Amino acid sequence: xxxxxxxxxxxxxxxxxxxxxxxxxxxxxxxxxxxxxxxxxxxxxxxxxxxxxxxxxxxxxxxxxxxxxxxxxxxxxxxxxxxxxxxxxxxxxxxxxxxxxxxxxxxxxxxxxxxxxxxxxxxxxxxxxxxxxxxxxxxxxxxxxxxxxxxxxxxxxxxxxxxxxxxxxxxxxxxxxxxxxxxxxxxxxxxxxxxxxxxxxxxxxxxxxxxxxxxxxxxxxxxxxxxxxxxxxxxxxxxxxxxxxxxxxxxxxxxxxxxxxxxxxxxxxxxxxxxxxxxxxxxxxxxxxxxxxxxxxxxxxxxxxxxxxxxxxxxxxxxxxxxxxxxxxxxxxxxxxxxxxxxxxxxxxxxxxxxxxxxxxxxxxxxxxxxxxxxxxxxxxxxxxxxxxxxxxxxxxxxxxxxxxxxxxxxxxxxxxxxxxxxxxxxxxxxxxxxxxxxxxxxxxxxxxxxxxxxxxxxxxxxxxxxxxxxxxxxxxxxxxxxxxxxxxxxxxxxxxxxxxxxxxxxxxxxxxxxxxxxxxxxxxxxxxxxxxxxxxxxxxxxxxxxxxxxxxxxxxxxxxxxxxxxxxxxxxxxxxxxxxxxxxxxxxxxxxxxxxxxxxxxxxxxxxxxxxxxxxxxxxxxxxxxxxxxxxxxxxxxxxxxxxxxxxxxxxxxxxxxxxxxxxxxxxxxxxxxxxxxxxxxxxxxxxxxxxxxxxxxxxxxxxxxxxxxxxxxxxxxxxxxxx
Numbered sequence: 001x002x003x004x005x006x007x008x009x010x011x012x013x014x015x016x017x018x019x020x021x022x023x024x025x026x027x028x029x030x031x032x033x034x035x036x037x038x039x040x041x042x043x044x045x046x047x048x049x050x051x052x053x054x055x056x057x058x059x060x061x062x063x064x065x066x067x068x069x070x071x072x073x074x075x076x077x078x079x080x081x082x083x084x085x086x087x088x089x090x091x092x093x094x095x096x097x098x099x100x101x102x103x104x105x106x107x108x109x110x111x112x113x114x115x116x117x118x119x120x121x122x123x124x125x126x127x128x129x130x131x132x133x134x135x136x137x138x139x140x141x142x143x144x145x146x147x148x149x150x151x152x153x154x155x156x157x158x159x160x161x162x163x164x165x166x167x168x169x170x171x172x173x174x175x176x177x178x179x180x181x182x183x184x185x186x187x188x189x190x191x192x193x194x195x196x197x198x199x200x201x202x203x204x205x206x207x208x209x210x211x212x213x214x215x216x217x218x219x220x221x222x223x224x225x226x227x228x229x230x231x232x233x234x235x236x237x238x239x240x241x242x243x244x245x246x247x248x249x250x251x252x253x254x255x256x257x258x259x260x261x262x263x264x265x266x267x268x269x270x271x272x273x274x275x276x277x278x279x280x281x282x283x284x285x286x287x288x289x290x291x292x293x294x295x296x297x298x299x300x301x302x303x304x305x306x307x308x309x310x311x312x313x314x315x316x317x318x319x320x321x322x323x324x325x326x327x328x329x330x331x332x333x334x335x336x337x338x339x340x341x342x343x344x345x346x347x348x349x350x351x352x353x354x355x356x357x358x359x360x361x362x363x364x365x366x367x368x369x370x371x372x373x374x375x376x377x378x379x380x381x382x383x384x385x386x387x388x389x390x391x392x393x394x395x396x397x398x399x400x401x402x403x404x405x406x407x408x409x410x411x412x413x414x415x416x417x418x419x420x421x422x423x424x425x426x427x428x429x430x431x432x433x434x435x436x437x438x439x440x441x442x443x444x445x446x447x448x449x450x451x452x453x454x455x456x457x458x459x460x461x462x463x464x465x466x467x468x469x470x471x472x473x474x475x476x477x478x479x480x481x482x483x484x485x486x487x488x489x490x491x492x493x494x495x496x497x498x499x500x501x502x503x504x505x506x507x508x509x510x511x512x513x514x515x516x517x518x519x520x521x522x523x524x525x526x527x528x529x530x531x532x533x534x535x536x537x538x539x540x541x542x543x544x545x546x547x548x549x550x551x552x553x554x555x556x557x558x559x560x561x562x563x564x565x566x567x568x569x570x571x572x573x574x575x576x577x578x579x580x581x582x583x584x585x586x587x588x589x590x591x592x593x594x595x596x597x598x599x600x601x602x603x604x605x606x607x608x609x610x611x612x613x614x615x616x617x618x619x620x621x622x623x624x625x626x627x628x629x630x631x632x633x634x635x636x637x638x639x640x641x642x643x644x645x646x647x648x649x650x651x652x653x654x655x656x657x658x659x660x661x662x663x664x665x666x667x668x669x670x671x672x673x674x675x676x677x678x679x680x681x682x683x684x685x686x687x688x689x690x691x692x693x694x695x696x697x698x699x700x701x702x703x704x705x706x707x708x709x710x711x712x713x714x715x716x717x718x719x720x721x722x723x724x725x
Contacts, residue, residue, distance in 0.1 A: 075383025075652020344375035383514015383652030388661035477507035514652025
């Protein structure tokens with residue numbers, strides 16, 4: 001007894017897990033992405049280190065660094081890749097593919113597709129269960145000794161008995177009937193494979209007198225009270241008390257992201273003095289998702305394809321359209337990913353083997369293997385090359401430079417542009433017949449509402465903006481290469497045509513590709529400073545476009561625009577003097593403008609990036625103080641900043657070391673290499689969508705709640721502004 005009183009019993013496992021869970025980051029796409037990268041890097045580093053020949057000829061720190069560099073597509077190397085064995089080269093080759101942003105997006109698309117299918121099956125089973133319950137309830141009510149009540153319009157006994165006996169469940173039955181109308185459609189979507197869904201008509205289309213798969217929701221008129229109830233339940237939902245929000249010690253949140261889509265700054269309650277977003281002549285907007293008039297969703301479109309004021313049946317109908325679009329992407333994206341790399345590897349491998357085999361043989365490598373490795377590295381924007389001289393050995397090869405430059409664009413900065421062009425081309429050339437009507441409707445939905453389905457497929461306006469940004473930035477890099485290196489002996493020795501092609505290739509590679517066609521230390525310092533800036537902003541065009549087109553952009557930032565439908569204020573164009581006066585007096589711009597949201601995204605991204613780079617520069621320079629004192633020229637602070645920016649931007653360009661071919665970081669201490677590993681992992685994740693993004697969230701009622709709640713917040717803001725509050 002004395003021992004028992006002196007030593008209290010240990011806490012239960014559930015209590016320990018509760019305390020431990022408070023220290024963990026929330027489970028979302030970003031944390032899963034971190035876990036995926038970190039776990040694969042740790043396992044692969046052990047395999048890489050253990051397969052060294054002779055044993056332990058490559059240290060574990062260098063093995064870990066190379067694995068992280070390949071997985072994050074940074075492309076930096078602390079040893080010469082020509083000196084490792086073939087198995088280790090294959091490991092790096094596979095890691096480059098596994099770390100590709102497109103490869104990860106394929107997994108997300110497949111997972112969401114499976115989640116939609118599970119949701120459709122659950123809806124079908126739930127509808128059948130409710131129908132059986134209603135049938136049994138009606139039979140029991142008919143057998144009970146209730147007086148027969150006839151209505152004035154001669155309604156049948158069963159309807160009257162349902163009204164009197166089941167009073168409180170009448171609204172539920174009306175909603176269930178609306179859900180049952182979609183059972184055939186959902187059953188077809190959940191039971192058939194994706195390609196059969198896109199090629200075959202549904203059972204409902206084949207039966208005479210039934211609605212086609214793309215239902216006309218206008219024919220499903222809900223009673224006014226039911227429509228009101230369905231549209232107001234979204235605004236009064238409160239989080240479960242069991243879901244206690246906390247601030248974990250370790251956070252892996254994206255830019256401006258909240259931990260959970262339901263973790264909102266405030267819960268918007270329904271107010272009677274605010275107009276309801278119902279179907280009225282002023283507020284309804286027909287949303288045409290196909291080439292025919294029967295393919296419409298009678299909801300309200302907010303910013304970035306947010307649908308509001310939809311009934312349960314309309315929500316499920318919209319979910320079916322999203323599913324078909326995701327199922328089509330599950331075919332297009334893997335084909336894009338495989339064909340570009342396969343054709344590029346075959347083309348470059350054959351070219352190097354037949355025309356440029358001297359350089360691989362000088363490094364003891366197979367020419368086919370070198371060409372294929374460069375093609376995969378170029379498409380995934382890794383920048384790793386098995387040749388010690390990188391692309392300097394091919395600086396006069398026009399075919400090699402143009403092909404790899406095209407692969408660099410197709411795998412990263414121009415991927416959203418190429419993908420949208422493919423979908424637009426399919427829609428353009430697909431026959432406009434009833435046989436291909438479902439295909440055309442799905443393609444049109446993808447073009448009209450791409451960010452509901454995929455992270456790097458943007459609307460038309462955003463895609464054009466991305467094209468202009470890529471064209472402008474690459475044009476600046478190309479012009480700077482040609483102008484700032486006038487008189488540079490390393491560049492002037494090249495023929496004029498080759499110099500122009502080299503400048504174009506270097507412009508394409510400097511922001512993300514990671515290859516270099518001329519030795520980086522031989523370039524002018526002004527061009528190197530420009531490269532530092534370009535590497536720092538390398539991810540900005542795509543990621544800012546991604547976040548600005550996010551369906552839940554307002555929710556992720558906590559900033560809302562006015563409702564475009566409910567606002568009664570006319571658009572007022574400001575003169576140039578007015579704009580200058582607003583700038584001089586620091587007046588805030590309206591949140592209606594898209595530029596306001598872009599500025600908020602840029603500020604968040606800059607704040608997110610800067611402190612990691614500052615800390616890395618500080619700690620690495622502290623560790624490398626001895627190297628700086630021995631050789632302040634080659635180990636200058638600028639060279640450290642250049643290497644860290646290249647690692648954080650996952651680019652891979654390096655100033656190198658004087659007497660060897662590996663990257664500058666190869667001469668660092670082990671502690672500095674570990675810090676740079678963390679920088680590469682962090683930098684790889686800065687281009688991800690925020691945790692609250694429709695294209696990465698699994699389908700569920702909580703997403704519908706979020707869209708309806710955001711619509712009500714915009715209406716509240718519009719009314720407050722119009723009332724002068």
